[in-house]
Structure formats: structure tokens, C-alpha cells
Amino acid sequence: MFSKFNTGQKLLVLVLILSFIAFLTHTDHFMASLEELETSPECQCVSKRTGKSHNFCYPQPRNPGWYGKKFNCSFLETLEDLNLLDDPSNAITLQEAISNKDSLVFVSATSEDHFGISMRSYQAVRKYYPNHKYVLFGLNISEESIGKLPKSDLNFEFREFDASLYPEYVTNFKRYHFKGLVMAEAMRDYPVLWWIDAHMEMIKPNMIENLFEEISDNRMSKRYSELISYDQSVLNILLLNDFLDYQKYYMKKLDPSFSRMH
Numbered sequence: 001m002f003s004k005f006n007t008g009q010k011l012l013v014l015v016l017i018l019s020f021i022a023f024l025t026h027t028d029h030f031m032a033s034l035e036e037l038e039t040s041p042e043c044q045c046v047s048k049r050t051g052k053s054h055n056f057c058y059p060q061p062r063n064p065g066w067y068g069k070k071f072n073c074s075f076l077e078t079l080e081d082l083n084l085l086d087d088p089s090n091a092i093t094l095q096e097a098i099s100n101k102d103s104l105v106f107v108s109a110t111s112e113d114h115f116g117i118s119m120r121s122y123q124a125v126r127k128y129y130p131n132h133k134y135v136l137f138g139l140n141i142s143e144e145s146i147g148k149l150p151k152s153d154l155n156f157e158f159r160e161f162d163a164s165l166y167p168e169y170v171t172n173f174k175r176y177h178f179k180g181l182v183m184a185e186a187m188r189d190y191p192v193l194w195w196i197d198a199h200m201e202m203i204k205p206n207m208i209e210n211l212f213e214e215i216s217d218n219r220m221s222k223r224y225s226e227l228i229s230y231d232q233s234v235l236n237i238l239l240l241n242d243f244l245d246y247q248k249y250y251m252k253k254l255d256p257s258f259s260r261m262h
């Protein structure tokens, strides 16, 4: 199945997978099983910085012995810069993550053509969570739009996404290569993230409270992932590993709390 993907899509999938791995805080079980699945010597890439060898073929957990075509080793440095190889130094436990709802950070990104809708998405979050940190990544947005950002909101932070750090195709924002990369950059600084697509509008209160309560009551076991989705954006991960066990990542009850703006 991997040969149908172009290099850009493979990088995105790799970044999503590695983001996912980095996001896990009870990594031991999952990592151990990935290591067991580790593939062949041709799959290795050696870090110039650490001399360590890393597996660059994706192993299919449901089909041991099956693995994807090797990713280009030139991506290794990028992954190191994103703190996605080995254990992330800022990893916290799930228990720690849900013990303080104020530490959750909202993260989104917008290109120029989504700017208006992105500001509506931000304002919807602010209706319910006026003080949580909100980081918006700009995908080459204009000076005029930058001028309209909510500067008086001290918990709002704008970051220009620097696509020049990545392969050129990342600048084609309509292909969404930026998404996993933006999440990875945000995750380097903040361990507990709520990613919100620019066109999603929060329409109900107590989202964080409900999510944390659900995790605490029902999702503390290793049967569940610490990456939780409430829409189809988790599909890449599901298709790769766990289609039969989608509840591991998917929390349907969050879905009605958002509406899609057009």
C-alpha cells in the first residue's frame, strides 16, 4: 500500500506516526511491540548527531513481517529537530496530563484563504475558554491579516510556520503536509494539545472537563491511546494499524460539541 503514496504523503504519514509515538506517555507497551516488529537492516538510518540507528520502514502491527518502503534518511535530522526520535524530553504521564486542565493548549493553523473562518474558530473557543493558551500558526498569511490578530489577548500566540525547514512540497498548503509538522512543532513546546482545524467551531461548554473526565473514568488503561480524535482526522492512524479497534483513538461523544463552518 505504501508504494501508492508519493514521498510527501509518506513524510506526512511518518510524521503523524512519530508524532503519535512521541505523544504517548505510557510508551512502553506500544514501543516494545514496534521494536519487536522491527524490520530489516536495510531499513536503518544512522544519526550523524548521535550515531544511533533508527528504523525508517513502517512496520504493520497487524501483519508482523510486513513493512513499508523505506523513508529517505535525509528526514532523520528533521525528526531530531522536532524532538520526535527517542523519548521526547518533555513527555509527561497521562495522569499528569489530565491533572491540570489549565495546561492544555489549543493549537490551530490558517492559510490566507481560511483566515476569516479561523478567527471565528478562535472566538468560539474563547467563549468557553477565555484564558487557555491558544497558538495559531500562520501559513504565509498577509500583513493585513496579521494586523487583525487578537493582540490584546495575552494568552494568544501567533507563530509564522517556517515551511522552508521542510521539503518544498510542504508549501502547497492545500495538500496538508503542514498539519503533522505544525502539531509536531507545537508538541515540542507543549505536551498537552488540543488541535482544532480552522473550520471547526466549538459549540458546547465543558469540552476539556468532559474529555478529562472520560479519560480518567474509562480510558486510563493501555487499551486506549493518549491521542484522541473526535472526527475522521484520525483515519491515517486507523488505516495503518488499528482499524478494528477505532475506539482506541476515537471519542464519538465529543463530536456533537463541534460544528463545521462553511
Ligand SMILES: *[C@@H]1O[C@H](CO)[C@@H](O)[C@H](O)[C@H]1NC(C)=O
Pocket (backbone or CB within 6 Å): 072, 073, 074
Ligand atoms: C533522499 O533525499 C535527498 C535529499 O533531498 C536526495 O538527494 C536523494 O536523492 C533522496 N534519496 C532517495 C533514495 O530518494
Ligand SMILES: *[C@@H]1O[C@H](CO)[C@@H](O)[C@H](O)[C@H]1NC(C)=O
Pocket (backbone or CB within 6 Å): 140, 163, 171
Ligand atoms: C506567500 O504569499 C505570497 C502572497 O500571496 C505569495 O506571493 C508567495 O508565493 C507565498 N509564498 C509561499 C511560500 O507560499
